Amino acid sequence: MTELPDRRLLLVHAHPDDESINNGATMARYAAEGAHVTLVTCTLGEEGEVIPSELAHLAPDRDGGLGPHRIGELTAAMKELGVTDHRFLGGPGRFRDSGMMGVEQNHRAGAFWSADVDEAAEHLVQVIREVRPQVLVTYDPHGGYGHPDHIQAHRVAMRAAELAAEAAFRRDLGDPWAIAKIYWNRVPRPAAEDGFARLRATLPRLPFTESATVDDVPGVVDESVITTEIDGTAYTAAKAAAMRAHATQIEVAEPWFVLSNQLAQPLFTTEYYELVRGERPETRETDLFAGIVTGRGEAGMR
């Protein structure tokens, strides 16, 4: 793999749709700028609720089939974002959606939540050593909002980053690679509060009747935690189109959207991050690759 672009970004997500909601603008921006953007999705999202009534038969408590259907939605979303390298962890269907915390599906055979972290991480080590990303984006340790698959995606991504760099670990999976910068998805509380204030003012004129609250937004933190913000204003349309492609999960009326709970949320086009590996910047970064030297073939090695 000597033909890879200089800048390489890897994102690890739990279900199809998480990437577009959290990082759609970021992914579209870096893809448009010629960076290699790789998305690894850990499950097919088989346990998701289905919004459109004409597709209700796909639900896990009806005929099923939501997993394969969501592969199609994700493929369409990646087309909107201009991302061509998309994979499922261990291949499609290797790990199953675990459902919300506390349900019996958490412990079903094949559930991602029940997977051994090291074993799941090995699949990702192989991707890391192949793509050699300088930047990894995933969730915080709480998975943003406590969904078992999001927590597990965080654990697997962080563990894989560690193992991929270990010289003695599984050389059959490729040469060691140390990821220079790791980010967690975040939303600063003031930006979230602003968004909801605007939403409430607009609500009477929207197709949606009720508003979610700041507490429904994953990864909300104090402003001081944020190290990096990506202004994706130029990619608003791409992000909205990618979210809309996940039609079983999201209804979009720009600049707002709802999930299956029908509670409206702001569609953020500036996306925020907390740098957790790499030198913490003195002022807020506006580029995930800030400080990374590329173009010498050894980019990102430390």
Ligand SMILES: [Zn+2]
């Ligand atoms: Zn999810």
